[in-house]
Amino acid sequence: MNSALLKPEERAILRLRDLYRTYGYTCFKMSKFEAYELYVENKEFLISDRVITFTDTDGKLMALKPDVTLSIVKNAPEGGGVSRVYYNESVFRVSERTHQFKELMQTGLECIGELGAYHLCEVVALAGRSLSTIAQGSVLAVSHLGIVSALLRTVCTAAAKQEILRALEAKNPHGMREACAAADVDAPTTDALVSLTDMYGEPAAVLPRLRSMSEDAEVHAAVKTLEQAVSLCEEDTQTRVVIDLSLVSDTGYYNGLIFRGYVRGIPTAVLFGGQYDRLMERMGKRARAIGFAVYLDGLEQLEEDDALDADVLLLCQKDDDPRAVFRYVRTLTDKGLRVAVDTCPDSRLRVGRTERFTGGESHA
Amino acid sequence: MRELLKIALPKGRLGEKVYGMFEKAGLRCPEVLDNTRKLIFENEEAGVCYFWVKPSDVAIYVERGAADIGVVGKDVLMEYRPDLFELLDLGVGVCRLAVAGRRGVGDRTGRTLRVATKFPNVTRAYYAARGRDIDIIKLNGSIELAPILGLSDVIVDIVETGKTLLENDLEPFETVAPISARLVANRSAYQFKNDAIVRVLQRLKEQVEPNRDTNY
Numbered sequence: 001m002n003s004a005l006l007k008p009e010e011r012a013i014l015r016l017r018d019l020y021r022t023y024g025y026t027c028f029k030m031s032k033f034e035a036y037e038l039y040v041e042n043k044e045f046l047i048s049d050r051v052i053t054f055t056d057t058d059g060k061l062m063a064l065k066p067d068v069t070l071s072i073v074k075n076a077p078e079g080g081g082v083s084r085v086y087y088n089e090s091v092f093r094v095s096e097r098t099h100q101f102k103e104l105m106q107t108g109l110e111c112i113g114e115l116g117a118y119h120l121c122e123v124v125a126l127a128g129r130s131l132s133t134i135a136q137g138s139v140l141a142v143s144h145l146g147i148v149s150a151l152l153r154t155v156c157t158a159a160a161k162q163e164i165l166r167a168l169e170a171k172n173p174h175g176m177r178e179a180c181a182a183a184d185v186d187a188p189t190t191d192a193l194v195s196l197t198d199m200y201g202e203p204a205a206v207l208p209r210l211r212s213m214s215e216d217a218e219v220h221a222a223v224k225t226l227e228q229a230v231s232l233c234e235e236d237t238q239t240r241v242v243i244d245l246s247l248v249s250d251t252g253y254y255n256g257l258i259f260r261g262y263v264r265g266i267p268t269a270v271l272f273g274g275q276y277d278r279l280m281e282r283m284g285k286r287a288r289a290i291g292f293a294v295y296l297d298g299l300e301q302l303e304e305d306d307a308l309d310a311d312v313l314l315l316c317q318k319d320d321d322p323r324a325v326f327r328y329v330r331t332l333t334d335k336g337l338r339v340a341v342d343t344c345p346d347s348r349l350r351v352g353r354t355e356r357f358t359g360g361e362s363h364a
Numbered sequence: 365m366r367e368l369l370k371i372a373l374p375k376g377r378l379g380e381k382v383y384g385m386f387e388k389a390g391l392r393c394p395e396v397l398d399n400t401r402k403l404i405f406e407n408e409e410a411g412v413c414y415f416w417v418k419p420s421d422v423a424i425y426v427e428r429g430a431a432d433i434g435v436v437g438k439d440v441l442m443e444y445r446p447d448l449f450e451l452l453d454l455g456v457g458v459c460r461l462a463v464a465g466r467r468g469v470g471d472r473t474g475r476t477l478r479v480a481t482k483f484p485n486v487t488r489a490y491y492a493a494r495g496r497d498i499d500i501i502k503l504n505g506s507i508e509l510a511p512i513l514g515l516s517d518v519i520v521d522i523v524e525t526g527k528t529l530l531e532n533d534l535e536p537f538e539t540v541a542p543i544s545a546r547l548v549a550n551r552s553a554y555q556f557k558n559d560a561i562v563r564v565l566q567r568l569k570e571q572v573e574p575n576r577d578t579n580y
Contacts, residue, residue, distance in 0.1 A: 096447065097427075139555040171554075172450040200558070242555070246449075262555045267429020268447070269551065 009105060009296040012134040013088055016107050016294065019133055020086035023126060025109050028085035034071055036061040042070055045253045045279060048094040052101060066093040069276070069291060072110045073283055082113035108273075110291035112280070117228055120257055120275065123290045124229040127259055127273050128237035130294055135302060137264030140237075140271070141200075141244035142230050145258050146222030147210065149251055151192055155183050164193060165248045173197045199245040203230045206243040222256075229257055253279040257290065266298045309350045310340035316357035318343055325357055369412050369560045370553075372426060372434035374419035378457045378545060382435045383414070385454065389567035411560065423448065423548065432553035433561060438543045439522060443483045449549040451565050455572045457545040461486065462536040464529050465511050465518035471496075471537075472517070480510030481520040490520070490540050508532050 006014070017027075036053050043049045045067070052064040065071065068089050076083055086109040095102045111123050124142060131138035148168065155161050160183035167175035173194050180190040192213055199206055210223045226243065234241045239261070247258050254274045261271025273292025280289050312332055316325050325341060332339045340349060341357075371386065373379040373396070383396055393407035396414045406413045417425055422434040423446040433451075439461055441450060461483065471477060473496070480501040481487045491498045501516050510516040512532060522543065523529065523536050547568060549561055 137556070141555065170448070170450040174453045175450065200554075262552045264556050267427070267550055267552045 008134070008299040008302045012294070012296055012299055013107055015133045016130055017086070017088065019126065019129055020109050023084070023122065025084040025086040025111075028072060028087045028110075030065075030068070030071055030087065030089060032065060032090070033062045034065050036063045038070055038074060039063055039066065042253075042279070042282070044250055045070060046093070048096070050094045050101075052092050064092040065089070066091055068106060068108065068293065069110060069279075072291075073112065073276075073279060073285065073289065076110075076112045076285060076287065076289075078285060078287060080114060082111060082115060082119060084111050085109065105296040106293045107296060108291060108293035110289060112285075112289040112291075113287050115288040115290065117225070120225065120290055121229045121232040123273070123292065124257060124259060125233045125236045127261060127271055127292045128233040128239040128241060130292075131261045131263060131271060132238040134270075134294070134299060135263040135265070138239045139262045140233065140239045140241050140259055141247060141262070142226065142233070142241065142257065142259045143243065143245050143247040144222040144226040145249065145251060145255055145274075146225070147219050147245065148193075148196060148248065149255070150214070150216045150218040150222070151189055151196075154189065155185060157183070161251075165251075168193070168196055168246050169248045171197045171200075171246045196245040199243070201242055203227070203234065203241065203243050206245075210243075210245075225257065249274055251278075253282070259292070261292075261294070263299075263302070265302050268298060270295050270298050307350075308338075308352050311337040311352040312339045313345065313349060313351040313354045314339055314341045314357050315345065315354060316341060316343065320357060320359070324359060328357060366408075366411055367557065368406060368408065369557060369564070370430070370432045371412060371414050372417050372422045372431035373414055374422050374435055374437075374545075375416045376419065378419070378437075379416060379435070381456050382454060382545060385456075385568055385571055386412075386414075386564070388571055389564050391564060426548050426550050429550050429552060431550070432557055433547060433549045433564070435545050436548050438541065438546055439483060439486070441546060441548070442486045442541060444485075446548075448551060449554055450546050451549055451561075452547040452568055452572065454545045454547055454568065457543070459522050459524040459543050460536075461520065461540040461543055462523040463490075463518050463520055463538045463540060464508075464523065464534050464536045467533050467535045469517075477518065478516040479518055479520055480507055480516035482507060483520055486540065487520045508534060 039046060039051050051066050054062055056062045068087055068091060072085060088107045090103050090105055092101055092103055111119050128140045131140055152161050152164065163179040167179050176194050176197055177190065180193060195213065199209060207227055230241050230243060247260055249258055254276050255278050256275030258274035260269040263270050271292055271294045275290040277288045280287050314329065329339050329341060345354060373383055380397065391412040392410050393405050393412055393414055396405045404413060404415045419437060420440050422436045423440055423444060425431040426434040427446040427448050437457060477496060477498045478501060479487055479498050480503050482503060484500045484502050487500055503510060507519045507521045508528060510519055511534065520540060526536060529535060554561055
């Protein structure tokens with residue numbers, strides 16, 4: 001098969017499937033629908049809490065899946081070992097930009113069970129590999145939520161924590177100072193939190209800063225895990241790996257490693273991942289978990305838009321003999337040319353050249 | 365050829381002022397200030413490409429990656445909450461978002477407060493935090509007219525000097541939030557043009573008044 005015929009997202013699906021299978025991940029094919037109650041119970045885990053619902057034939061309220069991870073976790077087996085699955089599914093959610101429902105194509109993987117350091121590092125490395133597989137020029141930004149969580153230990157209210165995390169996510173140092181002042185955070189912690197807003201760059205530059213930032217044992221443990229993950233990822237992939245402490249996710253669900261992937265030419269992140277042991281706890285599962293999703297819809301922006309619709313536009317008369325026209329078209333297609341036949345030029349069509357059919361011969 | 369840093373400037377006096385700051389930061393392109401019909405201005409030597417856009421649209425250009433960085437008022441960021449990095453308070457375009465109304469007419473808390481504003485999201489959040497029932501009247505301009513003509517009880521609007529309010533027998537009651545211009549960056553551009561963005565950020569920081577938020 002000529003892979004040039006594939007759209008970037010189709011090529012990406014094939015390559016990613018191949019990559020994940022290589023590491024022992026098995027395909028998880030799921031239904032498009034899920035019981036609505038699953039999302040009611042885990043509303044904050046969803047990017048948008050608005051879900052398309054319908055009543056099933058048995059009267060049960062169902063939803064078109066806005067998320068894949070919750071369904072995988074719900075069905076994850078318990079009792080030892082590690083479950084590795086990958087998926088390629090559509091999800092239906094409200095776009096943050098258009099505020100309308102959108103179908104989004106996602107490919108990703110989840111690693112669930114008795115996870116050790118290797119599993120965590122492997123998933124981060126696979127995230128890096130996924131990016132270099134789908135496009136040239138990519139960046140994987142990695143952080144560890146344990147660092148900011150340890151610094152926020154003394155902040156009492158959820159609202160204050162949210163304001164601080166919002167400032168961190170925006171790399172907003174002045175907003176961070178305001179949020180810390182409003183929450184009565186002490187000066188050393190405020191300084192540490194402000195310093196996180198610009199803690200970004202190559203691991204070799206950022207890790208020493210992180211190590212010297214705090215004496216807290218939890219922070220040091222998180223930095224160690226982060227170091228392990230990024231060093232493996234740097235070794236294994238062509239994707240540029242950076243540490244970015246401004247990455248945040250809902251700490252009620254996520255803990256530990258967290259990462260985002262960017263591809264040159266696409267203005268938003270295309271890969272979102274992290275460790276979500278807390279979601280497992282909340283769903284009554286005794287296991288750890290980490291995974292990521294690659295959003296493939298954005299890849300269409302990488303498609304060359306100067307490609308031709310046809311190599312030749314063949315202009316013929318309405319009363320030309322169809323067999324003669326078709327025979328002539330075949331002589332061109334047999335040479336590997338793509339041919340569009342019309343009776344008059346069409347400005348909407350991008351063609352290499354235009355020929356006029358004259359009964360078996362043609363003139364440019 | 366090196367990639368240019370694409371900068372969206374807000375049209376108007378504020379934009380001209382911040383262009384001056386970018387110029388001092390080494391991103392010179394004097395053509396930007398010429399009164400021409402050109403839309404895009406490039407200086408390959410300085411590695412920069414500028415364009416003027418409506419102030420409220422700057423965040424959209426940056427969020428969607430048409431611009432790598434830009435300058436946006438905090439009011440726009442609060443209202444639309446675009447997904448981008450807010451890297452620096454530039455300390456220019458300083459004003460405040462305030463509640464104002466007719467002089468001497470306080471808030472009659474026994475009834476729904478009618479509020480005219482260009483900022484419905486900020487207004488909704490402000491009064492929700494105070495548990496006050498309000499009726500938002502979304503306007504696009506001449507907000508000050510609303511309480512004068514009885515369309516609303518109060519307005520939530522940008523107040524710079526308060527002179528316009530004063531001339532119309534209005535007064536500011538409460539400050540909703542202090543406002544100033546912010547340097548913002550696209551999240552993806554921050555990854556791929558990090559050196560250029562961090563360089564301009566450092567040079568702009570040096571220009572921001574030394575007494576203002578010196579800790580960043």
